[in-house]
Amino acid sequence: MGNREETETRILEGVDRLIREKGFSSLGINAVARESGVSKVLIYRYFENRDGLLRTWALGKHYWNDAPGGAPSGEGVPWQERATALFEGQLDRLFGNPLLREVIRWHLSSDDPLSRDVMDRIEEKGKGLTQEFSDNLDTQEDVNAFVSLLIGGIYYLALISDKTDQFNGIPLKSDEGRTRLRDGVTRLCGLIFGEMTKKGP
Amino acid sequence: MGNREETETRILEGVDRLIREKGFSSLGINAVARESGVSKVLIYRYFENRDGLLRTWALGKHYWNDAPGGAPSGEGVPWQERATALFEGQLDRLFGNPLLREVIRWHLSSDDPLSRDVMDRIEEKGKGLTQEFSDNLDTQEDVNAFVSLLIGGIYYLALISDKTDQFNGIPLKSDEGRTRLRDGVTRLCGLIFGEMTKKGP
DNA sequence: TGACAGTGTAACCGATTGGTTACATAATGT
DNA sequence: ACATTATGTAACCAATCGGTTACACTGTCA
Numbered sequence: 154m155g156n157r158e159e160t161e162t163r164i165l166e167g168v169d170r171l172i173r174e175k176g177f178s179s180l181g182i183n184a185v186a187r188e189s190g191v192s193k194v195l196i197y198r199y200f201e202n203r204d205g206l207l208r209t210w211a212l213g214k215h216y217w218n219d220a221p222g223g224a225p226s227g228e229g230v231p232w233q234e235r236a237t238a239l240f241e242g243q244l245d246r247l248f249g250n251p252l253l254r255e256v257i258r259w260h261l262s263s264d265d266p267l268s269r270d271v272m273d274r275i276e277e278k279g280k281g282l283t284q285e286f287s288d289n290l291d292t293q294e295d296v297n298a299f300v301s302l303l304i305g306g307i308y309y310l311a312l313i314s315d316k317t318d319q320f321n322g323i324p325l326k327s328d329e330g331r332t333r334l335r336d337g338v339t340r341l342c343g344l345i346f347g348e349m350t351k352k353g354p
Numbered sequence: 355m356g357n358r359e360e361t362e363t364r365i366l367e368g369v370d371r372l373i374r375e376k377g378f379s380s381l382g383i384n385a386v387a388r389e390s391g392v393s394k395v396l397i398y399r400y401f402e403n404r405d406g407l408l409r410t411w412a413l414g415k416h417y418w419n420d421a422p423g424g425a426p427s428g429e430g431v432p433w434q435e436r437a438t439a440l441f442e443g444q445l446d447r448l449f450g451n452p453l454l455r456e457v458i459r460w461h462l463s464s465d466d467p468l469s470r471d472v473m474d475r476i477e478e479k480g481k482g483l484t485q486e487f488s489d490n491l492d493t494q495e496d497v498n499a500f501v502s503l504l505i506g507g508i509y510y511l512a513l514i515s516d517k518t519d520q521f522n523g524i525p526l527k528s529d530e531g532r533t534r535l536r537d538g539v540t541r542l543c544g545l546i547f548g549e550m551t552k553k554g555p
Numbered sequence: 556t557g558a559c560a561g562t563g564t565a566a567c568c569g570a571t572t573g574g575t576t577a578c579a580t581a582a583t584g585t
Numbered sequence: 586a587c588a589t590t591a592t593g594t595a596a597c598c599a600a601t602c603g604g605t606t607a608c609a610c611t612g613t614c615a
Contacts, residue, residue: 194565
């Protein structure tokens with residue numbers, strides 16, 4: 154008590170907990186105040202209103218920088234391998250981060266432009282990587298379409314993994330399912346990028 | 355007035371309109387009554403409560419039977435062609451039916467078990483078709499993983515098409531984007547199912 | 556000591572929520 | 586004609602929402 158910074162972080166931690174447990178739909182000022190054990194007047198005093206609170210929460214997050222960094226990008230690495238690393242990284246990232254899934258859900262269902270800003274930051278790194286593919290690959294194929302479908306598939310399966318145990322015969326909550334998806338992605342990368350070569354001068 | 359059936363359909367039509375315009379999140383009794391121009395007491399009288407209303411709405415829908423029927427299933431049709439028809443059908447279905455997308459959004463974000471029931475009916479036909487693949491194909495590949503990723507990708511891209519114009523360089527709201535996705539799916543089906551043959555005895 | 560800024564709480568506001576009670580009116584069967 | 590049933594509306598209920606006002610306390614600087 155008597156410490157503004159501490160109170161602010163307590164509030165933001167409350168937001169964090171609330172989103173993780175109930176999602177964005179039930180994220181009201183009263184709920185945050187209750188969860189944080191803090192008078193809601195302080196929320197208005199320190200964050201102006203619900204929007205300001207959400208904005209400082211979202212923009213102060215480090216979560217969005219956990220993009221798959223394991224993608225090998227050396228000169229000699231074949232594109233198939235790079236793509237595999239990218240997709241497997243996204244798979245682990247999505248399935249391993251419940252808060253991230255909650256934010257995607259938020260973006261899919263709300264009209265709040267802030268959700269777009271946050272999504273942009275989430276996708277930032279991945280976009281740079283996929284850009285590399287379409288820039289450097291010498292192929293007639295629509296690489297962007299392939300990538301979009303695969304990334305989208307990973308997103309969707311991660312999202313419904315919170316709601317159901319199985320999708321199309323794949324157990325989404327077990328390691329077995331994760332492994333099958335991982336292998337499937339790897340196999341698809343082989344089929345798609347297997348014969349592609351670097352663009353000539 | 356004075357006609358129960360007519361009032362009931364007016365209410366259900368109001369639900370329909372409301373979901374299409376605002377989604378499930380803002381679907382309250384008061385909103386339905388306002389939208390339908392009907393006293394909310396009648397909603398309670400005829401449908402018991404919000405849950406009952408939603409249940410009769412969802413279970414009385416014909417929408418869920420518009421699954422891609424164009425999939426050729428004759429004996430001589432190659433599997434690659436069948437798969438292509440299945441996925442392209444799903445693509446058109448998802449992008450062409452806003453109400454369907456709202457229901458999927460609902461399922462992704464709510465805890466209501468009813469949403470699972472509705473999703474089961476939506477996926478029913480597709481599940482039967484994909485089951486055929488894993489049953490009849492003689493391959494070492496994890497066909498279910500491929501199918502799950504592709505179907506999921508179609509779902510996700512359709513969902514975000516309501517929120518953003520472009521994803522990964524694909525314009526989601528234009529015919530061009532639809533065509534590119536369609537071609538991408540076709541091409542992937544070629545890569546995946548191209549060499550698969552029917553299971554021998 | 557006193558003025559003053561920052562931190563905190565309780566109580567209230569109007570609007571809206573899901574849900575109910577009471578009552579008026581129209582149709583129906585005897 | 587009369588009693589009963591179905592259809593409809595207005596008014597109300599407690600609870601919750603985002604947001605505000607008023608007031609008590611604590612420290613700091615003069």
